[in-house]
Amino acid sequence: MILFEIHTFRDGKWKIDSVFDDKELAVYEAQRIEKGGRFSAVRVIQETYDEETQRTSIRTVYRTTKVDRINVEGERRRAQPLAVAAPPKPPRPRKHDISPVALLLTLTAIVLGGIGVLYLLQNFSGRF
Amino acid sequence: MTETINPRERRLVLRLLTYWRELAGERAMPHPGDVDGSRIPDMWGHCFILEVRGAGEPVFGIIGEHHAAKLGSDLRGQAVSAAGGETLLGQAASYHRQVLARGIPITLGGQFVNREGRTVLYRSILLPLGEGEGRITALLGGANCRELVTGS
16 A cells, blocks of 8 residues: 655644545645645655555655755856856956056165165254 | 635535635634634535544534435434445445544545445545644535446
């Protein structure tokens, strides 16, 4: 015997919602529940009972989560043609950009000027 | 977020399940008194209610007109087994123990041979009704069918 259980996930735990004997109906209902937005995840588990061995095997035949949906939407957006996107703007020059050469020359001028002032003070201060 | 019955959904079992969810809200299951046949007039004739009385076999409380017409006798107040396996009502109520044990809606379909010797395909659903968390006092059922035409 094969049964399909719909499980819903909320507040950190799975709960059995309902049982079907028809996979198509179970998956359809699981999708309806998912669209309702009350649960963060929904899955359909197939339970197969083997009367000879009296053992039950289970497998997940459908599962959807909000994370899955967001990922799918992201992939769809990434798959769109690049031509649709606006061309990137050229970088605007920053107002206070100074080239390293100009900076070096400015510093050199300041140092030389300072040395010159000290020289003048040492050699000519007594004459005034 | 509330659910509403989709008018485009034609399958009785899914529409009845949606109605049951709507009644239940955040509860595990609706109270038997919540069920109002006048709100689901297109489905009500295919529905029935089983009253759960202790550990014994449930008895028919309400039987929709489609089922009543097929039975030919009034089974209200009688045990589930009185319906018999050759009727849609008997098939639809036959798995009540599973619903009582699990406390969740179960829908099953299949086929059987009716009193006239015709093969009937059917789909049914049993939904728990109760008071408080987990104590089932009644079952809401719904079922519809079609006869398998010979030679098709």
